[in-house]
Amino acid sequence: MFLWFSHIWFVVRWSVSQILSLTICLILFKSIGYSQNKETLYDFTDIPQSLMLNPGAEVRYKYHIGIPFLSQISISAGMRGASLYDVFADDDEESDINNKIENTLNKLTNNDYLSITQQVELVNFGWRSKKNNQVYFSGGAYQELDAIGYFPKDFAALAYQGNQDLVNQVFRFSSIAGSVELLAVYHFGYTKKVNKKIILGARAKLYSSMFHVRSAKNKGFFTTQEIPNRNNIYQHIISNADITIRTSGYRALRDIEERGADRTDEGVDQLIGRGLLGGNLGLGVDLGGTFKIDPHLSITGSINDLGVIFYTKDVETYRLRGNYVFEGFDTPIQFSGEAPQNFLDELEEATSIDVEDNSYLVMRPLKLNGSFRYSFNKYKVDSCECYIKGEQPPFLDAFGAQLFMKFRPKRPQYAMSLFYYKRFFSFLRTKLTYTFDDYSYYNLGFVVSTHINKINFYISANNLIDYGNLAKARGISVQLGFNVIM
Amino acid sequence: MYKLFFSKIITNSLFFSSGICLLLQFVGCVKDIDFDQINDVELAPVFDVNFVYAKFDTDVFHQNSTVFVPEVVVKDTMSYDLLGIDFAVKHLEKVELTFEFENTIERDFEFDFGFLNSEGERVGPTYTMIAKQGNGRSTVPVTTIKQITMSGGVIDEVEFATKLVSSLRIHNVTGSLQGVFQLRSKGSYYINYKL
Numbered sequence: 202m203f204l205w206f207s208h209i210w211f212v213v214r215w216s217v218s219q220i221l222s223l224t225i226c227l228i229l230f231k232s233i234g235y236s237q238n239k240e241t242l243y244d245f246t247d248i249p250q251s252l253m254l255n256p257g258a259e260v261r262y263k264y265h266i267g268i269p270f271l272s273q274i275s276i277s278a279g280m281r282g283a284s285l286y287d288v289f290a291d292d293d294e295e296s297d298i299n300n301k302i303e304n305t306l307n308k309l310t311n312n313d314y315l316s317i318t319q320q321v322e323l324v325n326f327g328w329r330s331k332k333n334n335q336v337y338f339s340g341g342a343y344q345e346l347d348a349i350g351y352f353p354k355d356f357a358a359l360a361y362q363g364n365q366d367l368v369n370q371v372f373r374f375s376s377i378a379g380s381v382e383l384l385a386v387y388h389f390g391y392t393k394k395v396n397k398k399i400i401l402g403a404r405a406k407l408y409s410s411m412f413h414v415r416s417a418k419n420k421g422f423f424t425t426q427e428i429p430n431r432n433n434i435y436q437h438i439i440s441n442a443d444i445t446i447r448t449s450g451y452r453a454l455r456d457i458e459e460r461g462a463d464r465t466d467e468g469v470d471q472l473i474g475r476g477l478l479g480g481n482l483g484l485g486v487d488l489g490g491t492f493k494i495d496p497h498l499s500i501t502g503s504i505n506d507l508g509v510i511f512y513t514k515d516v517e518t519y520r521l522r523g524n525y526v527f528e529g530f531d532t533p534i535q536f537s538g539e540a541p542q543n544f545l546d547e548l549e550e551a552t553s554i555d556v557e558d559n560s561y562l563v564m565r566p567l568k569l570n571g572s573f574r575y576s577f578n579k580y581k582v583d584s585c586e587c588y589i590k591g592e593q594p595p596f597l598d599a600f601g602a603q604l605f606m607k608f609r610p611k612r613p614q615y616a617m618s619l620f621y622y623k624r625f626f627s628f629l630r631t632k633l634t635y636t637f638d639d640y641s642y643y644n645l646g647f648v649v650s651t652h653i654n655k656i657n658f659y660i661s662a663n664n665l666i667d668y669g670n671l672a673k674a675r676g677i678s679v680q681l682g683f684n685v686i687m
Numbered sequence: 688m689y690k691l692f693f694s695k696i697i698t699n700s701l702f703f704s705s706g707i708c709l710l711l712q713f714v715g716c717v718k719d720i721d722f723d724q725i726n727d728v729e730l731a732p733v734f735d736v737n738f739v740y741a742k743f744d745t746d747v748f749h750q751n752s753t754v755f756v757p758e759v760v761v762k763d764t765m766s767y768d769l770l771g772i773d774f775a776v777k778h779l780e781k782v783e784l785t786f787e788f789e790n791t792i793e794r795d796f797e798f799d800f801g802f803l804n805s806e807g808e809r810v811g812p813t814y815t816m817i818a819k820q821g822n823g824r825s826t827v828p829v830t831t832i833k834q835i836t837m838s839g840g841v842i843d844e845v846e847f848a849t850k851l852v853s854s855l856r857i858h859n860v861t862g863s864l865q866g867v868f869q870l871r872s873k874g875s876y877y878i879n880y881k882l
Binding site for chain 2: 285286289290291292297298299302359360361362363364365366368425432433434435436437527528529530531532670672
């Protein structure tokens with residue numbers, strides 16, 4: 202009987218471990234934040250990293266090179282629906298933590314999620330074409346970790362409460378969804394000022410995936426139904442279950458771990474090897490552009506990571522499919538006149554977990570950005586060394602709005618930002634943003650970029666209001682880096 | 688020349704990094720939070736799972752036979768992995784088994800069950816319960832409800848049970864007995880898991 206329950210328990214424990222793992226990650230980061238929406242850096246054309254968000258962004262320098270491993274360090278994490286404070290508030294035993302967990306569980310929905318994105322630029326460089334002054338080439342490589350775990354409310358409730366008080370409730374397997382990917386990205390971009398009004402750009406990307414786990418579009422449900430006049434008190438039903446967990450790069454790491462705990466270096470070496478084009482490869486492209494309606498007003502748009510990764514190496518897919526109804530043990534079996542019940546075999550046959558090694562492909566999480574910008578208060582000609590001779594000097598002030606969308610396993614995430622851009626002196630550029638998104642309606646972001654002796658340092662953070670107490674923050678992201686820009 | 692250039696970069700980098708780290712330490716803080724509460728987290732789910740069931744209709748087994756049988760015993764052995772999951776063994780606080788008998792046959796039924804290990808030896812106690820006799824076919828069934836609680840040492844004893852043995856006993860069986868005997872049951876598994 203309990204073994205039968207082990208199938209459901211497998212799902213429940215997986216759900217709980219997913220929640221706990223992600224929560225621990227959040228605690229380690231001490232804060233929680235965003236889904237790769239770098240609203241402060243988008244269209245912040247003073248630094249070359251804006252080309253990573255829009256290859257068709259304006260470029261006012263001749264070349265740039267990022268300090269290796271330091272040109273951009275980016276950490277973003279976000280939790281939709283709750284904050285650490287909701288669970289760990291130190292309220293002098295006013296409320297037991299178990300009550301707080303229960304209240305938080307009741308508040309969360311299947312659409313709430315935890316999201317973490319981390320990036321480190323390994324190299325980043327660019328130069329203006331000698332043949333055509335209107336063309337700028339850029340390239341480099343970065344490492345990225347991108348994880349999202351949807352809150353499996355149904356099974357979290359089942360794990361936390363059990364089914365006794367949830368009889369007749371349907372626990373949908375579709376509530377289980379999430380993905381984790383660790384990869385290296387090699388890229389090369391082309392940006393061209395087509396005319397005074399239009400700048401277009403494209404960036405080709407080569408992905409080398411080091412590790413990937415994904416579960417999405419699961420189907421079916423589990424329920425315990427109380428139906429009068431049946432053989433037994435309940436019917437435990439697994440209906441049309443179809444749960445798939447795809448992994449790539451997991452099996453080899455698991456084998457290393459099984460061989461001994463002192464093999465960590467071997468695992469790290471293997472990950473690095475995969476990052477250096479030895480992993481599952483994929484191709485993608487970023488497209489973008491800037492359209493200047495008049496000298497003051499411009500609109501921009503970009504599509505990032507329009508691509509796919511082909512998972513053919515070290516692939517392992519777990520798939521649970523089937524239907525099963527458990528009414529209990531029919532006893533004594535002689536009464537029924539049927540053959541003795543071989544319950545365990547029946548269950549395994551009906552809901553077996555298959556392990557497959559078929560290749561698969563997954564689209565990269567597509568990101569869309571768009572903005573309009575009104576600029577004013579222009580520098581006087583020759584009053585600063587902040588633009589290429591022959592071009593128009595930049596504006597000191599600008600304001601506008603931005604939109605961001607990122608496709609995720611269940612549904613896209615959206616964000617809308619209002620911003621104000623300001624240059625102070627010739628060496629200090631800033632941008633203040635106010636963002637509405639899944640996490641918060643009062644998210645203030647800020648970027649400061651200094652340009653001293655061709656050395657650029659920038660730092661950007663959002664959810665500044667919550668810096669007073671990050672535990673109450675539902676999302677935060679920080680990017681910083683160093684470049685040499687000439 | 689380039690040494691000066693790189694030393695500038697490194698100096699500036701260190702300067703800014705230190706500044707940012709200090710800034711984040713002072714500006715960003717986590718307060719009014721007590722992570723030690725994690726030690727008080729206690730999961731206490733209760734899972735209800737069907738247990739054995741039986742249905743016995745006199746019509747199926749005899750047609751007005753005049754034979755008198757002093758005792759009829761029907762025995763059964765089933766595969767049963769009560770604690771098939773390590774997690775359950777470790778964190779199972781108690782099991783409440785609830786039996787619901789409905790009887791219209793004018794005889795008491797004696798139902799007992801126990802556990803066997805993989806060697807076929809009895810482990811843990813044997814439980815016996817009596818389902819009260821009914822008042823004959825087409826009468827309102829007489830309901831008997833029994834509850835058994837297994838906890839502590841009993842759970843330890845049946846930890847390695849792999850089979851469930853049950854028997855149903857009825858006395859003084861004659862062909863005139865008419866009616867239906869039905870057993871329905873469930874187990875409530877109380878888990879207690881501290882993080």
